[in-house]
Amino acid sequence: xxxxxxxxxxxxxxxxxxxxxxxxxxxxxxxxxxxxxxxxxxxxxxxxxxxxxxxxxxxxxxxxxxxxxxxxxxxxxxxxxxxxxxxxxxxxxxxxxxxxxxxxxxxxxxxxxxxxxxxxxxxxxxxxxxxxxxxxxxxxxxxxxxxxxxxxxxxxxxxxxxxxxxxxxxxxxxxxxxxxxxxxxxxxxxxxxxxxxxxxxxxxxxxxxxxxxxxxxxxxxxxxxxxxxxxxxxxxxxxxxxxxxxxxxxxxxxxxxxxxxxxxxxxxxxxxxxxxxxxxxxxxxxxxxxxxxxxxxxxxxxxxxxxxxxxxxxxxxxxxxxxxxxxxxxxxxxxxxxxxxxxxxxxxxxxxxxxxxxxxxxxxxxxxxxxxxxxxxxxxxxxxxxxxxxxxxxxxxxx
Amino acid sequence: xxxxxxxxxxxxxxxxxxxxxxxxxxxxxxxxxxxxxxxxxxxxxxxxxxxxxxxxxxxxxxxxxxxxxxxxxxxxxxxxxxxxxxxxxxxxxxxxxxxxxxxxxxxxxxxxxxxxxxxxxxxxxxxxxxxxxxxxxxxxxxxxxxxxxxxxxxxxxxxxxxxxxxxxxxxxxxxxxxxxxxxxxxxxxxxxxxxxxxxxxxxxxxxxxxxxxxxxxxxxxxxxxxxxxxxxxxxxxxxxxxxxxxxxxxxxxxxxxxxxxxxxxxxxxxxxxxxxxxxxxxxxxxxxxxxxxxxxxxxxxxxxxxxxxxxxxxxxxxxxxxxxxxxxxxxxxxxxxxxxxxxxxxxxxxxxxxxxxxxxxxxxxxxxxxxxxxxxxxxxxxxxxxxxxxxxxxxxxxx
Numbered sequence: 001x002x003x004x005x006x007x008x009x010x011x012x013x014x015x016x017x018x019x020x021x022x023x024x025x026x027x028x029x030x031x032x033x034x035x036x037x038x039x040x041x042x043x044x045x046x047x048x049x050x051x052x053x054x055x056x057x058x059x060x061x062x063x064x065x066x067x068x069x070x071x072x073x074x075x076x077x078x079x080x081x082x083x084x085x086x087x088x089x090x091x092x093x094x095x096x097x098x099x100x101x102x103x104x105x106x107x108x109x110x111x112x113x114x115x116x117x118x119x120x121x122x123x124x125x126x127x128x129x130x131x132x133x134x135x136x137x138x139x140x141x142x143x144x145x146x147x148x149x150x151x152x153x154x155x156x157x158x159x160x161x162x163x164x165x166x167x168x169x170x171x172x173x174x175x176x177x178x179x180x181x182x183x184x185x186x187x188x189x190x191x192x193x194x195x196x197x198x199x200x201x202x203x204x205x206x207x208x209x210x211x212x213x214x215x216x217x218x219x220x221x222x223x224x225x226x227x228x229x230x231x232x233x234x235x236x237x238x239x240x241x242x243x244x245x246x247x248x249x250x251x252x253x254x255x256x257x258x259x260x261x262x263x264x265x266x267x268x269x270x271x272x273x274x275x276x277x278x279x280x281x282x283x284x285x286x287x288x289x290x291x292x293x294x295x296x297x298x299x300x301x302x303x304x305x306x307x308x309x310x311x312x313x314x315x316x317x318x319x320x321x322x323x324x325x326x327x328x329x330x331x332x333x334x335x336x337x338x339x340x341x342x343x344x345x346x347x348x349x350x351x352x353x354x355x356x357x358x359x360x361x362x363x364x365x366x367x368x369x370x371x372x373x374x375x376x377x378x379x380x381x382x383x384x385x386x387x388x389x390x391x392x393x394x395x396x397x398x399x
Numbered sequence: 400x401x402x403x404x405x406x407x408x409x410x411x412x413x414x415x416x417x418x419x420x421x422x423x424x425x426x427x428x429x430x431x432x433x434x435x436x437x438x439x440x441x442x443x444x445x446x447x448x449x450x451x452x453x454x455x456x457x458x459x460x461x462x463x464x465x466x467x468x469x470x471x472x473x474x475x476x477x478x479x480x481x482x483x484x485x486x487x488x489x490x491x492x493x494x495x496x497x498x499x500x501x502x503x504x505x506x507x508x509x510x511x512x513x514x515x516x517x518x519x520x521x522x523x524x525x526x527x528x529x530x531x532x533x534x535x536x537x538x539x540x541x542x543x544x545x546x547x548x549x550x551x552x553x554x555x556x557x558x559x560x561x562x563x564x565x566x567x568x569x570x571x572x573x574x575x576x577x578x579x580x581x582x583x584x585x586x587x588x589x590x591x592x593x594x595x596x597x598x599x600x601x602x603x604x605x606x607x608x609x610x611x612x613x614x615x616x617x618x619x620x621x622x623x624x625x626x627x628x629x630x631x632x633x634x635x636x637x638x639x640x641x642x643x644x645x646x647x648x649x650x651x652x653x654x655x656x657x658x659x660x661x662x663x664x665x666x667x668x669x670x671x672x673x674x675x676x677x678x679x680x681x682x683x684x685x686x687x688x689x690x691x692x693x694x695x696x697x698x699x700x701x702x703x704x705x706x707x708x709x710x711x712x713x714x715x716x717x718x719x720x721x722x723x724x725x726x727x728x729x730x731x732x733x734x735x736x737x738x739x740x741x742x743x744x745x746x747x748x749x750x751x752x753x754x755x756x757x758x759x760x761x762x763x764x765x766x767x768x769x770x771x772x773x774x775x776x777x778x779x780x781x782x783x784x785x786x787x788x789x790x791x792x793x794x795x796x797x798x
Contacts, residue, residue, distance in 0.1 A: 018683045022543055028608070029540050029721060123538065129684030131530075131538030138537065139522065139530030141428050142704030144421055209427070267690060270669040284417045284701030285528030288691035291666060292684065302683030305541030313719060320712055322428060 001030070001312045004038040004061045006083060007074035008050060011097050011124070012039065014301025015071050016050060019308075026305065030312040037067055062086050069311045071304050072096040073124075081105060088112045088120060093315060095307035097124035097300050103198040107211050107325035119319045121307035126152060126199045127276050129299030130292040131306070136206045136280070137321050143282025145207040148246040149398060150278030151271050152199040154294045155183045155190040156222050156242040160259075161272040164230050164239050170223070182274050192221035193242065193257045200244040203278075204255040206321075207246055210328035212255055218333050219257040229393050232343060232371035235364040238263045241271075243398060244278075247331075254331035260398040261341050261373075267291075268398070334380030339397035343371040345390045355385050373397055400429070400711045401465045403437040405457075405482060406473035407449060410496050410523070411438070413700025414470050415449060418707075425704065429711040436466055461485050468710045470703050471495040472523075480504060487511045487519060492714060494706035496523035496699050502597040506610050506724035518718045520706035525551060525598040526675050528698030529691040530705070535605045535679070536720050542681025544606040547645040548797060549677030550670050551598040553693045554582045554589035555621050555641040559658075560671040563629050563638050569622070581673055591620035592641065592656045599643040602677075603654040605720075606645055609727035611654055617732050618656040628792050631742060631770035634763040637662050640670075642797060643677075646730075653730035659797040660740050660772075666690075667797070733779030738796035742770040744789045754784050772796055 005012050019026060019036060027033045038061045039053050058079075061067055070087045072094050074080045080101050087094050088109060096102065102109075102122045113120040123133045127150075136145065151157050155177060162173040174191065177183035189195045197219045204212035222242050233240050238261040245256045262269045267289045271277030276294030281287050293299040344352055346368050353360040356374050363372035369392060374382070376399075386394065404411050418425060418435060426432045437460045438452050457478075460466055469486045471493050473479045479500050486493050487508060495501065501508075501521045512519040522532045526549075535544065550556050554576060561572040573590065576582035588594045596618045603611035621641050632639050637660040644655045661668045666688045670676030675693030680686050692698040743751055745767050752759040755773050762771035768791060773781065775798075785793065 014683075018541060022541060022683070025543055026541060029719075031719070129681070130687055131534045134538040135530045135534065138709060139533040139705050140701070141708045142417060142421060142425060142701050144424055267669065270666065282528070282701060283421070284413075284697045284704065286692050286695075286698050288529055288689070290687070290689060292687035296685075298683045299685050302539070302541050302681060302685075305683065306538050309540045310537060320428075320430070 001032050001034050001068055002037040002066045003034060003069040003071065003308060004040060004067050005036060006040045006070060006072045008039050008041040008043070008045065009073070010297050011073040011300045011304065014297035015073060015304050018298065018301045018305045026309060030309045032312060034308065034312060037064070058083055062090055068092055068315055069308055070094045071308060072098055073304060074098065075100070077101055077104065084109055085112060088116055088118055091116045091118050093119040093121070093311040095121040095304050095311055097304055099125040099195070099198045099202065103201040103214055106202060106205060107323045110319055110321050110323055111325060113319045117316055117318055119311055119314065121311055122202070123307050124300045124303035126202050127278060127290065128292065128294040128296060129302045130276060130278065130290045130294065132278050132290050133206065135290065140280065140282050140285060140288070143284045145280060145282055146248050147281040148203050148207055148244065148278065149268065150203070150244045151241055151268055151276050152244045152278065152294060153190055153196040153242060154274035154276055155187065156196070157271065157276070158182045158274045159191070160222060160225065160240055160242065163227060164234070167227060169227055170225065191223055193219040196242060196244055196257045200246060200255055200257050203244060204246045204253055205323050205328070207248060208253045208328040209322045210324050210326050212253055212328045212330070216330050217255045217257060220259065222259055224393060225259050226393065228366050228369065229343060229395060232364050232366050233261050233341065236261065236373060239269055240395060241268055249331070251329055252331040253328045254336050256336065258396055260396045262398050266398065335378055337376055337378045339376050339399060340374045340382055341371060341395045341397055342374060342386065342391060343369050343393045345392065346370050348390045352389055355389065400431050400433050400467055401436040402433060402468040402470065402707060403439060403460045403466050404435060405439045405469060405471045405479070407438050407440040407442070407444065408472070409696045410472040410699045410703065413696040414472060414703050417697065417700045417704045425708060429708045431711060433707060433711060436463070457482055461489055467491055467714055468707055469493045470707060471497055472703060473497065474499065476500055476503065483508055484511060487515055487517055490515045490517050492518040492520070492710040494520040494703050494710055496703055498524040498594070498597045498601065502600040502613055505601060505604060506722045509718055509720050509722055510724060512718045516715055516717055518710055518713065520710055521601070522706050523699045523702035525601050526677060526689065527691065527693040527695060528701045529675060529677065529689045529693065531677050531689050532605065534689065539679065539681050539684060539687070542683045544679060544681055545647050546680040547602050547606055547643065547677065548667065549602070549643045550640055550667055550675050551643045551677065551693060552589055552595040552641060553673035553675055554586065556670065556675070557581045557673045558590070559621060559624065559639055559641065562626060563633070566626060568626055569624065590622055592618040595641060595643055595656045599645060599654055599656050602643060603645045603652055604722050604727070606647060607652045607727040608721045609723050609725050611652055611727045611729070615729050616654045616656060619658065621658055623792060624658050625792065627765050627768065628742060628794060631763050631765050632660050632740065635660065635772060638668055639794060640667055648730070650728055651730040652727045653735050655735065657795055659795045661797050665797065734777055736775055736777045738775055738798060739773045739781055740770060740794045740796055741773060741785065742768050742791045744791065745769050747789045751788055754788065
């Protein structure tokens with residue numbers, strides 16, 4: 001079976017390497033040899049063995065009936081969206097790590113694949129090498145998925161871990177992450193939660209079977225998390241983690257990306273550094289957690305290659321992923337409930353007690369501030385209650 | 400699509416319940432309604448709705464061409480082995496939670512399924528609701544699996560957790576587990592490691608693609624683990640866990656079930672109580688961990704129902720699980736290497752230092768004993784070295 005790789009960047013070269021490294025095993029498992037016929041990239045790679053299969057013109061690949069499977073690992077919307085559509089329309093299965101494209105157009109591309117008797121696979125789009133997509137679609141297929149809570153962005157988890165373990169300031173931890181290659185020079189997509197939002201959209205859509213748009217997912221990044229909050233959280237026995245939070249109730253989906261206090265009794269507390277961890281709760285299976293490296297060349301490439309093998313094995317069978325383009329019914333943000341961690345100026349302690357009651361009595365002190373954890377409350381009620389308080393920070397609590 | 404359930408015990412009634420509870424969702428995901436036509440059990444269940452579909456004679460089911468899928472949740476070898484073979488020969492796919500049968504005859508039953516264009520599924524045989532089998536066979540299919548280390552028995556993990564957290568003696572912890580329904584009245588299969596051995600055989604066979612027999616897996620249970628060892632392990636920053644340990648190197652498989660010291664930096668350290676955790680290392684994906692309830696009515700039933708849906712979706716397609724009946728090449732036990740925790744009478748400290756060198760200097764004291772951790776050493780060398788020492792206990796170390 002002949003395949004092509006779109007994009008010879010980090011993940012693309014990883015796919016190339018894994019296919020060569022594990023070729024005997026891949027042939028055995030796919031039931032046929034898998035051969036890279038083309039690699040598409042605008043650049044040249046003089047001296048690299050990839051030169052032999054490198055092309056700059058996508059039409060050569062799309063018009064070649066021998067090519068049955070495409071690994072789209074270019075990232076971004078343009079031209080990945082157009083190329084993917086054309087590949088699927090030509091009956092070629094596409095395996096991707098492109099979370100931006102999957103989040104925005106997954107349902108549509110799956111539909112096109114179905115109509116053209118090919119498949120659209122995207123295991124690598126969430127959690128890198130962690131088999132979360134296939135587990136949701138296949139293994140946990142007997143379950144009604146009621147909740148997903150996950151650490152789906154390694155960069156922010158690394159930063160928060162370093163702040164928590166060694167008391168680094170946010171900026172110092174970010175710089176260290178950049179120096180170690182765990183954060184991009186322009187870290188906005190990670191630290192503002194955009195990357196996590198895309199992954200949350202994909203997971204929420206699969207859990208619901210309907211489209212959950214990024215725009216419908218309230219998202220907060222980690223820029224506002226301070227050393228003070230991390231220290232106070234520690235006093236409460238918690239760490240601060242950026243979570244993808246998805247819940248399904250009464251046919252409605254609530255989804256959110258935000259920093260949360262996570263207590264030691266929760267497995268996610270122990271997911272540190274660049275690792276990802278995703279807790280899935282099914283109505284039969286209960287809680288299952290998936291843990292591993294959520295990014296990186298080989299883990300992500302491994303997931304793409306897993307998809308390629310599946311695509312080869314099931315080539316010609318219609319896709320069975322259930323993800324309708326119809327929009328999921330979303331819960332109103334104000335109606336979502338949970339506890340809140342609140343840090344205020346010590347001077348407003350009396351006022352806080354009037355508003356939030358006894359829970360303020362268990363406050364911890366940090367310099368001139370106090371921090372306390374509220375009772376369970378709706379987002380709307382909470383926002384109303386803090387209006388007259390001098391709130392320095394508020395972070396949701398994962399219970 | 401009509402199915403039958405063999406056995407209406409804990410798991411069987413769970414399968415019955417999950418299929419009824421999630422029927423709309425199951426129909427959507429399987430692409431067709433799934434209807435329980437028969438439940439086979441020797442017993443009667445007067446007043447239970449299952450009565451309407453209850454039969455005592457397996458031939459009624461095996462001779463009914465309408466039944467395409469069987470959930471075999473009887474457990475044990477007899478008559479499950481014979482019934483499964485007959486079902487597969489009749490072209491009916493079989494989904495099972497029966498680890499004993501899978502460990503002993505998995506390869507043969509998969510082969511019979513292939514020849515009869517049906518399938519043999521066994522997700523529920525390891526890790527209950529944790530999708531470890533499908534992840535090994537499908538999602539991590541692009542990886543060469545180099546190592547699996549896992550807590551695969553919830554009963555022993557519960558006992559060891561209670562001994563570790565609250566200093567309970569082994570017998571007290573076992574009794575508590577029995578009182579809470581986490582251990583059987585006859586706990587031998589769990590505490591002697593037999594249950595873990597079967598699961599290890601299944602995982603090792605799938606990792607290697609060849610048959611790994613239970614008899615080829617050196618197995619130690621947890622009966623010899625004492626409060627003293629747990630206290631000493633704690634001094635070293637470790638917990639004691641019963642691990643399934645599988646490694647592949649130079650085309651050879653080493654597999655073992657034994658208590659291990661696990662340090663805090665390892666995810667398995669945080670897998671406590673009745674939970675299971677399985678760390679899989681692939682040559683591309685790196686370390687991935689799966690965590691969840693490894694037993695229990697609904698988690699196990701959820702896994703069986705997931706298999707039933709897959710069996711319904713792919714009915715008529717040949718099985719693609721790679722598990723040859725040919726025996727895997729096993730590494731010699733004596734050649735396996737690792738560090739050892741050793742507890743000895745304080746009186747033999749000088750002798751121990753002669754034999755094991757500087758590592759004894761970091762020994763911790765426990766009453767009249769000392770405990771130390773050796774350098775990396777082969778099992779054979781270790782056994783030779785401790786011959787003349789007054790060894791009270793020795794436990795492997797997971798690094």
